[in-house]
Amino acid sequence: MEILVATAIGFMTAAGVYLTLRKRTFAxxxxxxLLSYATNLFLFVTGRLVIDQPPxxxxxxxxxxxxxxxxxxxxxxxxxxGMTAVVVMMALGAFLEGGDDHVxxxxxxxxxxxxxxxxxxxxx
Amino acid sequence: xxxxLVAPVVLPAFVGPLIVLGMRHDLVLxxxxxxxxxxxxxxIAIWLMTQAAGGEVxxxxxxxxxxxxxxxxxxxxxxxxxxxxxxxxALVVQLYAIGSGWDRKGWHFHALWQFQLMGINGAFLTGxxxxxxxxxxxxxxxxxxxxxxxxxxxxxxxxxxxxxxxLAGSSLFLAALGTIYAVTGTLNMAxxxxxxxxxxxxxxxxxxxxxxxxxxxxxxKAALVPLHxxxxxxxxxxxxxxxxxxxxxxxxxxxxxxxFFMLVFPADSAIERxxxxxxxxxxxxxxxxxxxxxxGSRHLGRIAAFAALGSVGTLMIAIAxxxxxxxxxxxxxxxxxxxxxGALFLVVDLIGSRRQGGSLWLRPMPPIAQGGxxxxxFFAAAIGIAGLPPLSGFPGKLAILQAxxxxxxxxxxxxxxxxxxxxxxxxxxxxxxxxxxxxxxHGTDPARLDHSxxxxxxxxxxxEPDEPVQDVADAxxxxxxxTAAGALVAGMVLLTVxxxxxxxxxxxxARQLADPMPYIEAVLVRQEGTK
Numbered sequence: 001m002e003i004l005v006a007t008a009i010g011f012m013t014a015a016g017v018y019l020t021l022r023k024r025t026f027a028x029x030x031x032x033x034l035l036s037y038a039t040n041l042f043l044f045v046t047g048r049l050v051i052d053q054p055p056x057x058x059x060x061x062x063x064x065x066x067x068x069x070x071x072x073x074x075x076x077x078x079x080x081x082g083m084t085a086v087v088v089m090m091a092l093g094a095f096l097e098g099g100d101d102h103v104x105x106x107x108x109x110x111x112x113x114x115x116x117x118x119x120x121x122x123x124x
Numbered sequence: 125x126x127x128x129l130v131a132p133v134v135l136p137a138f139v140g141p142l143i144v145l146g147m148r149h150d151l152v153l154x155x156x157x158x159x160x161x162x163x164x165x166x167x168i169a170i171w172l173m174t175q176a177a178g179g180e181v182x183x184x185x186x187x188x189x190x191x192x193x194x195x196x197x198x199x200x201x202x203x204x205x206x207x208x209x210x211x212x213x214a215l216v217v218q219l220y221a222i223g224s225g226w227d228r229k230g231w232h233f234h235a236l237w238q239f240q241l242m243g244i245n246g247a248f249l250t251g252x253x254x255x256x257x258x259x260x261x262x263x264x265x266x267x268x269x270x271x272x273x274x275x276x277x278x279x280x281x282x283x284x285x286x287x288x289x290x291l292a293g294s295s296l297f298l299a300a301l302g303t304i305y306a307v308t309g310t311l312n313m314a315x316x317x318x319x320x321x322x323x324x325x326x327x328x329x330x331x332x333x334x335x336x337x338x339x340x341x342x343x344x345k346a347a348l349v350p351l352h353x354x355x356x357x358x359x360x361x362x363x364x365x366x367x368x369x370x371x372x373x374x375x376x377x378x379x380x381x382x383x384f385f386m387l388v389f390p391a392d393s394a395i396e397r398x399x400x401x402x403x404x405x406x407x408x409x410x411x412x413x414x415x416x417x418x419x420g421s422r423h424l425g426r427i428a429a430f431a432a433l434g435s436v437g438t439l440m441i442a443i444a445x446x447x448x449x450x451x452x453x454x455x456x457x458x459x460x461x462x463x464x465x466g467a468l469f470l471v472v473d474l475i476g477s478r479r480q481g482g483s484l485w486l487r488p489m490p491p492i493a494q495g496g497x498x499x500x501x502f503f504a505a506a507i508g509i510a511g512l513p514p515l516s517g518f519p520g521k522l523a524i525l526q527a528x529x530x531x532x533x534x535x536x537x538x539x540x541x542x543x544x545x546x547x548x549x550x551x552x553x554x555x556x557x558x559x560x561x562x563x564x565x566h567g568t569d570p571a572r573l574d575h576s577x578x579x580x581x582x583x584x585x586x587x588e589p590d591e592p593v594q595d596v597a598d599a600x601x602x603x604x605x606x607t608a609a610g611a612l613v614a615g616m617v618l619l620t621v622x623x624x625x626x627x628x629x630x631x632x633x634a635r636q637l638a639d640p641m642p643y644i645e646a647v648l649v650r651q652e653g654t655k
Contacts, residue, residue, distance in 0.1 A: 020288070020292065025284060028288055032288060032291045032292070032295075035291075035292065035295045036291070036294075036295055038295075039295045039298045039299050039302075040298075042298075042299060042302050043298055043299075043301075043302040046302040046303070046305050046306035047305075047306075068305070068311075069302070069305065072254055072301075072302075072305075075254075075258065076298055079258070079261045079294075080291075080294075082265065083261070083265065083287075083291055083294070086265060086268055086287065087284070087287050087288065087291060090268065090272065090280065090283050090284050090287055091284050093272070093275075093280045093283075094277070094280040094281045094283070094284045097275070097276070097277040097280050097281075098277045098280065098281055103284060103285065103288065104285075105278070105281055105282060105285065105357055106281075108278070109278060109281075109282070109357055109360075109361075110421075110422070110423070110426070111422060112422060112423075112485040112487070
């Protein structure tokens with residue numbers, strides 16, 4: 001089971017990193033989502049993998065599963081969910097304002113855009 | 125147990141929603157509530173500082189749970205100093221935002237501002253690693269909203285990059301915390317410190333991975349090279365007052381590095397040595413990249429952003445060795461660097477709001493309104509950030525040079541700091557003379573305008589506004605904006621005048637950081653009356 005979970009986390013991280021490095025915002029958003037899934041799963045298994053064990057103290061029970069990572073992962077899921085919503089809205093805003101969905105900034109971020117040539121009155 | 129510790133977190137957490145829910149349609153009411161809340165936070169921060177200055181570490185156990193299980197808020201000299209610094213910067217910059225009319229260019233500015241402060245204050249106060257992550261996310265999500273305040277294509281595009289970069293950083297943060305928890309079984313910082321110290325040296329491989337991941341996360345926040353790529357475009361495109369407030373956000377990353385590597389990972393352990401060996405070159409290159417960026421930029425906002433980057437580099441050089449004199453100098457420089465970067469961003473925004481089309485590109489344009497005062501402020505802010513006398517950058521850099529005098533790489537550090545200071549002076553004076561002195565070359569000075577050649581003279585090129593146009597006329601009160609920008613410069617003067625007492629405090633802070641035992645005892649030992 002450890003091997004299965006570990007490879008799943010690894011595959012998701014790899015796919016997430018690949019997608020995050022793409023040029024279009026949609027792929028990047030998907031990549032961030034996969035990355036956060038992988039991280040959440042990783043966080044979940046930091047309490048060790050155990051099956052059928054209670055997380056809460058009970059009489060007559062010897063072994064437990066660690067409840068803390070489960071609490072942490074709940075927080076992390078909520079936060080990453082909210083963050084995904086924010087990044088989708090921002091990407092949509094940038095797409096609607098800028099007309100394309102490229103993640104990289106155009107050269108006009110660093111260099112002044114060329115001024116529009118003044119209209120020649122005499123030619124008309 | 126000191127209950128005042130929750131106030132810097134709870135107050136903005138109440139005022140923020142109150143502004144969203146109850147004052148959505150009344151800007152004046154929003155302004156009053158928000159400024160009052162920020163001022164109250166500053167007052168509480170100063171009150172807390174007077175308590176922390178004595179050297180006793182204050183604890184607040186949330187819900188009164190016993191320490192390694194419940195979340196604790198901690199107040200020591202460093203946390204108190206950062207709270208006061210945040211309060212001062214936030215109050216002044218908020219007044220600027222009101223004076224310049226930035227807060228009415230979009231919705232919810234003041235609510236986001238309060239949430240941002242809640243995140244920053246919480247990050248400085250918390251004594252729990254996972255809680256630190258949560259406060260990081262609070263300050264980040266508020267900063268996403270503030271960053272794109274006012275809208276505009278380039279700002280939104282830069283915003284997407286900023287958010288993606290920081291989301292990746294957040295994933296790393298979680299992975300780091302998971303790794304550390306898997307090894308040690310705790311996330312309370314004081315408890316971590318104890319357990320890490322007890323760990324046999326052979327078993328620390330995973331822990332070291334966690335420590336390096338954690339350092340990467342804080343380096344992303346602090347914008348250390350090679351993780352700085354998000355900073356220049358973000359800061360250059362963010363609204364001026366927001367960029368000025370972000371000056372404290374890079375310090376949150378620096379604070380995280382100081383806190384973890386002074387408290388959690390023990391002195392002279394393999395982890396700390398490894399971190400120090402990476403941090404120093406990274407800091408030196410950050411400084412070089414920052415100051416070269418000032419020289420290479422054609423946009424005033426980017427110049428300010430690179431100047432801020434350079435000041436983070438200088439700061440990290442001082443801190444990188446985790447040794448006493450450097451740490452004290454670094455803490456002192458941190459105050460200066462926050463004020464100087466904030467002042468520079470505000471002055472750049474003052475210039476932008478007065479130029480045609482809000483353009484910040486470096487080229488001759490018609491002279492701006494109140495050019496004399498703005499030029500004087502730019503001059504002062506540039507002197508401050510470059511580190512020339514008489515402002516506080518000079519004693520700050522001097523203290524750093526002095527602190528690194530006996531390190532192994534003195535020659536390298538001194539050469540880098542001194543040469544890059546020269547670069548910064550050159551870059552900033554070039555920018556200033558282009559903006560203020562070559563203003564008349566645009567052909568608009570009535571005294572020099574030659575009407576006989578009007579027929580041949582090409583019309584001045586039309587400027588496409590790349591920012592939503594902001595006019596002086598639009599500002600609520602230009603005088604308030606000027607005063608606020610001036611207040612940060614005055615802060616640098618004050619810091620220079622009070623250099624001695626502040627340095628004493630910085631040294632006391634560094635000594636407290638170097639001896640984590642009282643901190644650990646305050647959390648873990650003195651636990652009477654907890655559940």
